[in-house]
Amino acid sequence: MADEPTLGEVARRLEAIHADLKEDLREYGARLEKKVSVERYELERRTADDVHRQVIERVAAIEVERAQEKKDAEQERRKAEDQRRADKRLILTGLIVPVLLVLLQVYLSARGAGA
Numbered sequence: 001m002a003d004e005p006t007l008g009e010v011a012r013r014l015e016a017i018h019a020d021l022k023e024d025l026r027e028y029g030a031r032l033e034k035k036v037s038v039e040r041y042e043l044e045r046r047t048a049d050d051v052h053r054q055v056i057e058r059v060a061a062i063e064v065e066r067a068q069e070k071k072d073a074e075q076e077r078r079k080a081e082d083q084r085r086a087d088k089r090l091i092l093t094g095l096i097v098p099v100l101l102v103l104l105q106v107y108l109s110a111r112g113a114g115a
Contacts (some may be wrong), residue, residue: 005013044060
């Protein structure tokens with residue numbers, strides 16, 4: 001009987017265990033309050049997904065816009081190049097050819113081929 005605890009010791013041990021359990025339950029309660037609910041998690045995840053989708057859409061729109069700008073710039077460059085070619089033809093036909101014709105006439109009349 002010397003090894004067995006007395007009723008007072010058993011009662012004190014049970015009270016200590018009871019107090020430890022109460023403290024543990026309070027700690028678990030505090031930890032659970034810090035956790036995020038599943039509904040809130042889903043809501044935040046959906047919101048983040050929506051933001052991510054919107055960013056992707058904006059990037060795609062910007063890429064399409066840049067591609068269109070690049071295409072427009074290429075068309076402008078081609079138009080400018082065509083205009084330059086037309087200007088060169090105009091210069092050739094409007095200025096150089098008449099001068100060459102006048103020089104040819106002067107040369108031929110100097111050689112006497114016209115008379």
